[in-house]
Amino acid sequence: MIRIGEQKIADRFRPDYFGVGSPCPAPFELDRDRINEIKGALIAAFGYLGKGNVGKAGELISTVKALDPTNINLCVYQIVSKR
Numbered sequence: 001m002i003r004i005g006e007q008k009i010a011d012r013f014r015p016d017y018f019g020v021g022s023p024c025p026a027p028f029e030l031d032r033d034r035i036n037e038i039k040g041a042l043i044a045a046f047g048y049l050g051k052g053n054v055g056k057a058g059e060l061i062s063t064v065k066a067l068d069p070t071n072i073n074l075c076v077y078q079i080v081s082k083r
Helices: 002-010 032-051 054-067 073-081
Strands: none
Touching (some): 002 032, 032 073, 054 073
């Protein structure tokens, strides 16, 4: 998860593969860099949390909060990180 998340942040110009059953991008989602940075930071944060590196996970979650404070995955992170 950490590697995939960090790759997504680094390769911000590469959109996700939209195969059968995958969500299609809405026409107004023009800022693919921002979207990929948010997704990558979330994936890596959960990976770091799973490895016990709470500090690094918290840094990445702070990035997500700054970019998208209404992201529902922030709530999931709060619940999971308290366990």
